Amino acid sequence: MAAAKTRTSTFSRNLSTAPPSHGPGLKCGPNGTVFLSSGIPDLDKILGGGFPLGSLVMVMEDAEAPHHMLLLRNFMAQGLVLGQHLLYSSPARDPRGFLGTLPSPAASKDDKSRERDPDQEKGLRIAWQYKKYFGENQLDGQRDGKHEYSNEFDLRKPLERHFINGPRIDCVSIQDSDLSTLRDRCATFLSQFPRNDGSISCAGRIAIQSFCAPQCAYSNMEWDMLSFIRSLKSMVRSSNSVAIVTFPPSLLSPSFCKRWQHMADTLLSVKAIQDEDKELAQLLTGYQDMVGFLNVHKVARINTQVPVILEATTFSIKLQKRRYLVLECLNQAPVDGSSGTSYGTSGGCSSSSKTGNLDF
Amino acid sequence: MAESIYRALRDGALEGELAPALTIKDSVASPFALQVFSHVISQLFSSILAGKSQSRGLVVVSFSRSPSFYLDLLKNKGTDVASSNKQIQILDCYSDPLGWKDQLAGSRNFTALSNEAMVSSNAIVFREVKHMDKLYNSIIELGKGLVGGGKIRFSIAIDSADEMLRHAPVSSVARLLSNLRSHDQISSIFWLLHSDLHEARVTAVLEYLSSIVASLEPSHQLANGQRGDLENFSLIKHNSKKGKFHVRFKKRNGRSEEVHIEQSGINFASLPSEGAINQGLVPKVQFSLQLSEKERIDKANVVLPFEHQGNGKPIQIYDGRRSLVDSKHERPVSAVENVQTNENCGSGEIIYYRDSDDEMPDSDEDPDDDLDI
Numbered sequence: 001m002a003a004a005k006t007r008t009s010t011f012s013r014n015l016s017t018a019p020p021s022h023g024p025g026l027k028c029g030p031n032g033t034v035f036l037s038s039g040i041p042d043l044d045k046i047l048g049g050g051f052p053l054g055s056l057v058m059v060m061e062d063a064e065a066p067h068h069m070l071l072l073r074n075f076m077a078q079g080l081v082l083g084q085h086l087l088y089s090s091p092a093r094d095p096r097g098f099l100g101t102l103p104s105p106a107a108s109k110d111d112k113s114r115e116r117d118p119d120q121e122k123g124l125r126i127a128w129q130y131k132k133y134f135g136e137n138q139l140d141g142q143r144d145g146k147h148e149y150s151n152e153f154d155l156r157k158p159l160e161r162h163f164i165n166g167p168r169i170d171c172v173s174i175q176d177s178d179l180s181t182l183r184d185r186c187a188t189f190l191s192q193f194p195r196n197d198g199s200i201s202c203a204g205r206i207a208i209q210s211f212c213a214p215q216c217a218y219s220n221m222e223w224d225m226l227s228f229i230r231s232l233k234s235m236v237r238s239s240n241s242v243a244i245v246t247f248p249p250s251l252l253s254p255s256f257c258k259r260w261q262h263m264a265d266t267l268l269s270v271k272a273i274q275d276e277d278k279e280l281a282q283l284l285t286g287y288q289d290m291v292g293f294l295n296v297h298k299v300a301r302i303n304t305q306v307p308v309i310l311e312a313t314t315f316s317i318k319l320q321k322r323r324y325l326v327l328e329c330l331n332q333a334p335v336d337g338s339s340g341t342s343y344g345t346s347g348g349c350s351s352s353s354k355t356g357n358l359d360f
Numbered sequence: 361m362a363e364s365i366y367r368a369l370r371d372g373a374l375e376g377e378l379a380p381a382l383t384i385k386d387s388v389a390s391p392f393a394l395q396v397f398s399h400v401i402s403q404l405f406s407s408i409l410a411g412k413s414q415s416r417g418l419v420v421v422s423f424s425r426s427p428s429f430y431l432d433l434l435k436n437k438g439t440d441v442a443s444s445n446k447q448i449q450i451l452d453c454y455s456d457p458l459g460w461k462d463q464l465a466g467s468r469n470f471t472a473l474s475n476e477a478m479v480s481s482n483a484i485v486f487r488e489v490k491h492m493d494k495l496y497n498s499i500i501e502l503g504k505g506l507v508g509g510g511k512i513r514f515s516i517a518i519d520s521a522d523e524m525l526r527h528a529p530v531s532s533v534a535r536l537l538s539n540l541r542s543h544d545q546i547s548s549i550f551w552l553l554h555s556d557l558h559e560a561r562v563t564a565v566l567e568y569l570s571s572i573v574a575s576l577e578p579s580h581q582l583a584n585g586q587r588g589d590l591e592n593f594s595l596i597k598h599n600s601k602k603g604k605f606h607v608r609f610k611k612r613n614g615r616s617e618e619v620h621i622e623q624s625g626i627n628f629a630s631l632p633s634e635g636a637i638n639q640g641l642v643p644k645v646q647f648s649l650q651l652s653e654k655e656r657i658d659k660a661n662v663v664l665p666f667e668h669q670g671n672g673k674p675i676q677i678y679d680g681r682r683s684l685v686d687s688k689h690e691r692p693v694s695a696v697e698n699v700q701t702n703e704n705c706g707s708g709e710i711i712y713y714r715d716s717d718d719e720m721p722d723s724d725e726d727p728d729d730d731l732d733i
Contacts, residue, residue: 215534
């Protein structure tokens with residue numbers, strides 16, 4: 001008998017350097033990038049893990065609908081819940097007012113499903129012997145890990161006060177201030193998270209809402225706004241943080257709109273849905289529940305030249321039970337009109353929790 | 361429907377949300393915005409008087425018309441304005457917007473026109489339209505004077521946004537409107553806009569700031585060029601009385617609604633909305649179940665490989681096994697027919713090889729006819 005082999009192949013990974021352990025809410029990704037969650041689990045899956053640290057996310061608003069606020073709310077709430085720092089700026093006179101609308105993490109649905117499982121198991125024991133291989137432990141680890149990284153948010157429950165009143169939040173109103181003040185505030189905020197090799201203790205999030213809103217005094221100075229975005233992008237790239245900037249493209253001239261889109265590392269856009277659009281209702285399943293569309297135009301790829309090619313770039317935004325934000329691939333309506341599956345629950349035997357689904 | 365606009369303005373703002381804002385937009389082709397504006401004012405005011413609306417007072421910021429216009433308008437609609445001092449106040453930015461009369465009076469002892477005094481119980485003259493923040497303060501003061509402080513709300517009507525934009529830059533006007541919308545005591549706000557007077561960006565800014573956009577379009581679009589002048593003229597005449605009233609609502613849940621109404625005079629008659637689907641909205645899904653126009657034409661042009669095309673003529677299909685000589689003779693015959701149908705044919709072709717020469721060409725008889733079921 002040969003000595004017991006510890007390696008199954010001649011190639012072995014040299015694990016002399018342990019992977020750096022990161023603070024809460026951060027996950028290692030490929031190519032040495034570190035992700036933080038966007039606050040919407042479906043969006044994290046679409047983007048391949050979340051927003052990479054050091055990237056600039058731009059969201060093109062639709063003037064008809066406030067869906068960009070949904071994205072911002074989830075993003076900000078996720079950061080606060082995990083103890084990350086936040087800088088929020090908006091064109092309102094008092095941006096703090098918006099913090100009151102942030103959602104709270106949803107009560108864990110897993111507890112409820114756990115209680116159901118033993119009963120179901122008894123009935124299905126003969127048919128579903130392989131359940132033991134799925135392993136409760138595996139699910140456990142996944143669930144806890146998930147909560148450390150991302151949460152599902154209940155849009156009906158406001159975030160607890162102690163999160164909002166903490167010292168980690170800074171608010172700036174861009175209505176009266178000019179761009180250099182805003183740039184200085186961002187610079188001081190980002191100086192707290194310099195990027196160096198080693199473990200990351202905490203990360204920062206910047207959320208700038210409606211950057212070129214007409215109320216702002218600088219809104220007609222297009223070149224200045226563009227140079228602000230460029231300097232923000234460079235500051236963010238050399239720090240451990242993610243910045244989201246939303247803007248309404250209809251208020252910019254087309255050439256500047258294109259330039260801003262090129263500045264983004266990750267580019268998303270939201271669109272409103274027409275109410276009572278019969279043709280759209282016939283074309284798409286689940287039209288009644290849809291609140292809007294989300295388009296993913298660009299996904300950030302840092303440290304690599306391989307682009308991400310998504311299966312689908314348009315997703316419908318739905319509010320499940322009017323509380324939870326889910327993103328779904330669009331499905332064309334088959335004859336019987338059953339609804340599509342959420343991007344999060346991929347195929348397999350798990351069917352989405354909607355009625356009228358065909359179970360095979 | 362115009363009813364839904366009226367309802368939205370009447371119900372007003374919810375706690376913690378921005379007040380609903382309506383833009384009434386028109387153009388040279390269909391210049392009825394003033395009539396719509398007057399209609400909305402009179403409806404809102406009568407509901408304020410009746411106590412049915414959230415707001416308890418109306419402040420009219422009038423730039424382009426004299427305050428007496430509004431008082432007369434409301435009198436004609438039957439509301440008693442004299443006794444309703446507490447419900448309506450007009451901020452008069454029409455008589456002396458830049459304060460010139462004051463300056464003249466100061467330098468030359470020029471006596472001010474006396475007709476200003478007649479409407480002074482309801483109207484207050486405002487002399488500094490270039491300063492939007494002073495305008496903001498005056499509007500709020502006037503409104504608070506009407507309804508008192510606290511939680512009671514009032515509505516604002518601005519006639520018109522064009523004049524404001526003449527005096528102040530877009531960003532100040534935008535700031536004024538958004539601050540008004542976010543003020544606790546404002547129930548609803550609406551303004552008039554002539555879209556021809558401004559660049560596209562300015563119109564886009566005002567539409568961005570409003571939650572309801574009502575635009576007036578001509579019911580028949582005038583064709584440029586080809587049509588004879590007579591036709592155009594009759595269309596213009598037609599457009600001078602009727603128009604299409606197109607309303608877009610931005611709902612709270614992010615769905616937007618569009619309504620079309622035919623309007624003549626000031627009566628709104630509902631028109632079935634065309635519901636044209638915005639092709640840009642529908643994303644490119646993997647397969648489409650509809651045919652485009654070109655595809656439809658091509659489909660009609662394809663000659664099917666049945667000898668019986670259903671149009672009463674026998675058709676010969678080129679069949680690889682016939683000799684070249686025969687096919688040459690046949691070619692002209694089929695070519696003629698083919699040419700007629702396949703003029704616009706693209707590259708599609710269906711080639712049919714006959715199994716055997718004994719095969720009878722397709723016939724109309726149904727072989728199941730002799731079944732007795």
